[in-house]
């Protein structure tokens with residue numbers, strides 16, 4: 001079994017918090033295209049932002065499955081963007097600080113992030129470069145004993161509200177490719193660091209997504225996370241965690257959509273009987289249920305390996321690819337089974353249809369996952 005009694009108790013706590021403090025505001029936050037920063041501080045107070053961080057930094061000292069419980073329960077909050085923003089903060093931008101940060105960096109960034117007092121973002125993607133991470137162009141140049149950063153980042157989740165960013169920048173030449181990249185921790189308040197635009201999106205409306213620009217932003221050596229020139233390799237580790245938690249949250253979202261649809265199919269009648277009793281629909285529901293169950297259990301099996309400090313790159317990529325396929329199928333079928341109501345903004349299904357599409361793009365596209373699997377598992 002993947003979940004202990006402690007995980008079950010945590011699940012109950014998070015489910016209760018989500019139902020009382022997030023779910024009632026989901027429609028309002030979707031319409032406003034944003035949720036308040038106080039959600040971070042509240043979750044920090046409840047200890048939910050540091051579930052698997054060591055107690056010495058204010059965390060709860062749990063294992064990876066506590067992070068999965070959080071991702072799964074956040075999928076019940078009715079607005080995909082909230083769970084995504086939290087997961088960028090807890091599972092994408094901050095794990096590298098624990099792994100490679102100096103004690104000073106941990107105190108300055110990780111501890112307040114776990115308390116929900118400083119919000120984190122992760123800056124990889126640029127206007128001209130996404131999939132080909134080794135080709136990024138944002139530069140950090142050594143000038144008078146400092147690093148001077150110039151460039152821009154695109155599609156950055158939490159980009160508008162963040163207090164700091166884990167920034168991927170080029171410290172070598174463009175020809176150095178992956179070898180010339182370094183990670184930096186950069187405070188948003190620094191001169192030259194600006195939000196150029198808040199971006200409008202197909203889904204995930206409650207999360208903020210920004211274009212950020214860096215014009216002669218100066219930081220010291222204490223902003224370098226890990227070693228100079230090691231940023232690409234460290235980022236690859238970060239991306240495994242990002243893909244895994246994204247897969248766990250997405251398949252949980254599919255399960256919620258499925259549960260709602262099953263209920264609907266038992267209640268909604270056509271031709272004098274519940275639509276779920278037509279064999280064609282019953283079989284559709286069975287297919288979805290089977291695919292969700294298989295995908296979820298595959299994610300759990302990979303998560304167990306990740307929790308044991310293994311590095312199952314091919315399997316993590318397969319999990320994300322599989323979850324992307326299943327969620328697309330679930331979103332389309334659930335919307336169809338809702339008929340006209342599935343197309344209405346007032347239903348969770350139409351929102352889920354929009355939100356769920358992101359897993360096939362964010363954190364590496366389906367095609368990038370296939371390239372990784374081809375290389376690492378098939379030797380192609």
Ligand SMILES: Cc1cc2nc3c(=O)[nH]c(=O)nc-3n(C[C@H](O)[C@H](O)[C@H](O)COP(=O)(O)OP(=O)(O)OC[C@H]3O[C@@H](n4cnc5c(N)ncnc54)[C@H](O)[C@@H]3O)c2cc1C
Pocket residue numbers: 088122123124125128129130131132154155156157158201204209358361362363364365366367368371
């Ligand atoms: C809502 C949202 C939130 C995001 N949040 C963040 C964030 O917080 N931080 C961050 O850094 N980034 C973030 N991203 C960016 C995301 O990770 C990238 O969009 C993604 O990695 C793809 O990069 P791209 O958009 O530049 O697409 P491109 O790389 O331009 O790809 C375009 C198409 O070409 C295909 N393609 C590219 N290379 C190949 C190949 N070798 N073989 C076959 N096909 C290929 C791709 O699969 C895709 O279909 C976010 C994106 C979105 C939409």
